Amino acid sequence: MTSPASSVAAPSPSAVAKVVLVLEALSSVHGVSEISRGTGLPTSTVHRILQELVGLGWVRVDADRRYLPGVRLLSLAGQSASIPQIVRPVLQRLCTETGHTIHFALLSGDEAVYVDKLEGDRAYAMRSRVGLSIPLHCTAIGKSILAALPKPELRTRLSRLPLTAMTPRTITDPDLLVAHLEQVGARGYSVDDEENEEHTRCLGAAVLDHHGAPIGGISVSALTFDLDRAKVRTCAPLLLAAAREASQALGLPARRD
Incomplete structure (x- = not known):
């Protein structure tokens, strides 16, 4: 018999958690679709988060349209060099x-x-x-x-x-x-x-x-x-x-x- 606790769906990640998931994914993948698959977030959500992070300087887009850590994120991580x-x-x-x-x-x-x-x-x-x-x-x-x-x-x-x-x-x-x-x-x-x-x-x-x-x-x-x-x-x-x-x-x- 299934217990009541096991039948409850896992809560969806909060807005902050979604941003963290996207940032963590950038260490290995750099496209919207790849990040979506790796995080389980909808591509529309990933795209919106990335665009906001680009506007804030935490993420950058290179000439090949790849999303990469921006200078603010690198500086925060002690990688300003x-x-x-x-x-x-x-x-x-x-x-x-x-x-x-x-x-x-x-x-x-x-x-x-x-x-x-x-x-x-x-x-x-x-x-x-x-x-x-x-x-x-x-x-x-x-x-x-x-x-x-x-x-x-x-x-x-x-x-x-x-x-x-x-x-x-x-x-x-x-x-x-x-x-x-x-x-x-x-x-x-x-x-x-x-x-x-x-x-x-x-x-x-x-x-x-x-x-x-x-x-x-x-x-x-x-x-x-x-x-x-x-x-x-x-x-x-x-x-x-x-x-x-x-x-x-x-x-x-x-x-x-």
Whole structure:
């Protein structure tokens, strides 16, 4: 004879439990159908949960439409070092497209720190290295980060920065720098025109988190003879596309044009 307890159906998982089931499934499967089968949840429920998690930055979608742990989930798990790994494919493609050296740096206090570098196919090499701290006011990545800040926060940061003249071309006047950064913000990318190092020209674009705040930037770097004005115009759209893709990989919602 069946006991009363055994005839009672198991309770359906709570809303929180469903989210946890989906997150746990991401460690081994990355498609809606696969997650649905693994968790026993309806595909519509899995899809809704994943979309909400993507919007919050806990899950990301790659170019193959696979759902993967997002930067917020990785950071919570103590894996923030995975951020360069997430962005690396974007950098590799940009390096191939431009042939120039590509840097990825993360904001750290009032500086940025190189966390990845890919050498181009040129006969020369840039002297930069992973782990090097760079100033914000005169580097392509730094200026792109500053330009992406709200005006009050920008002014606060500039008040703390020494604005040291690294070369004769470095902008050291705060008002002139603010005006310059407004132009950077309007076009979406910055140019370090021998402002940090003589004979070197770089383009930079900010990488944003899921809130739209700058957390770092990507740069294209070369000697000045190798990155002239015409090549700047060619490389800029490629850089902007890469920065946008990196931002979306880190949780920024895709633009709806």
